[in-house]
Amino acid sequence: MGSAVIHEEFNSANADITIQSCDNVRFCLHRKNLEVTTGGLPGKTSDMIDGVLYLPEPAKVLELLFLFTYPQRSPTHLHDLDCDSLLDISEAAEKYKVFFAISVSVSGLRSFTSTEPLKTLRHALKYDHLDLADEAAPNALFCNPTLVVTGLSDTYIVPWLLYQSLAYKKIFEKAESTLKAFQNTFTYCKVEQRGICVTCRTVIAAWIWQLKQLSTTEALLFELEKFEQYPNSNLELARDFCEGSCNTHRRCIYAAEISEHCKVGLQKSQKFSEYLLDHRVEDGSG
Ligand SMILES: [Zn+2]
Numbered sequence: 001m002g003s004a005v006i007h008e009e010f011n012s013a014n015a016d017i018t019i020q021s022c023d024n025v026r027f028c029l030h031r032k033n034l035e036v037t038t039g040g041l042p043g044k045t046s047d048m049i050d051g052v053l054y055l056p057e058p059a060k061v062l063e064l065l066f067l068f069t070y071p072q073r074s075p076t077h078l079h080d081l082d083c084d085s086l087l088d089i090s091e092a093a094e095k096y097k098v099f100f101a102i103s104v105s106v107s108g109l110r111s112f113t114s115t116e117p118l119k120t121l122r123h124a125l126k127y128d129h130l131d132l133a134d135e136a137a138p139n140a141l142f143c144n145p146t147l148v149v150t151g152l153s154d155t156y157i158v159p160w161l162l163y164q165s166l167a168y169k170k171i172f173e174k175a176e177s178t179l180k181a182f183q184n185t186f187t188y189c190k191v192e193q194r195g196i197c198v199t200c201r202t203v204i205a206a207w208i209w210q211l212k213q214l215s216t217t218e219a220l221l222f223e224l225e226k227f228e229q230y231p232n233s234n235l236e237l238a239r240d241f242c243e244g245s246c247n248t249h250r251r252c253i254y255a256a257e258i259s260e261h262c263k264v265g266l267q268k269s270q271k272f273s274e275y276l277l278d279h280r281v282e283d284g285s286g
């Protein structure tokens with residue numbers, strides 16, 4: 001088993017249970033604390049070898065987890081941790097049912113829903129934290145759906161796939177129907193008649209297509225802002241902007257409106273938890 005070292009904080013002389021991490025650190029703990037603060041520790045006596053319980057997690061995960069089993073030491077936040085470390089703690093907390101650690105780590109994961117939508121959403125759905133799922137969902141609309149649902153329970157697979165395709169469609173729906181509804185004009189965009197020239201129509205259609213190819217919601221929001229400031233700089237067509245105000249501003253007079261439709265479309269997506277309530281997958285027995 002390799003030579004184990006005793007953790008320098010969890011070394012109480014009157015401890016009555018020893019737990020060892022996969023990297024050979026021993027934690028001297030109190031059975032009573034584990035019993036009242038967790039639903040899964042210390043586990044069965046038959047799992048112990050020579051009075052030691054061996055767990056597969058490394059010491060850096062267990063030392064944080066065990067802090068939550070001692071009221072006077074419990075951290076109320078874990079804000080120094082990166083997303084992956086927080087997920088490791090969360091996984092272990094769920095596995096051993098360390099209740100306080102579960103709620104604190106889930107609330108810590110909320111600060112990563114926009115930068116790590118896939119990881120936070122998967123964790124939320126895996127362990128039924130629908131509040132967290134609701135925060136991650138709008139940011140996960142561009143994630144590869146297979147990566148989102150692989151390994152999840154049936155409760156979430158079909159609802160998520162339907163929700164994602166519907167919410168994704170909603171982002172661009174109004175922008176696309178608006179573009180279709182413009183009157184065709186050939187020389188320049190005429191705002192009084194909601195007329196659009198062929199160049200601007202093409203440029204905007206190409207722009208919407210580009211937006212759909214993005215891989216994150218964060219990138220979408222960034223591009224929507226950029227287009228308002230200096231549109232079409234990378235498009236060959238933009239050199240031939242129509243006469244009039246589109247040309248003067250180097251931006252189609254409709255660009256801001258299209259951008260706004262996409263932003264509103266994104267905000268308008270239903271909460272995933274509400275969608276789930278409305279679309280329970282039938283079990284086929286009724
Ligand atoms: Zn135009």
Ligand SMILES: [Zn+2]
Pocket residue numbers: 189196197200242246251252253254
């Ligand atoms: Zn225009």
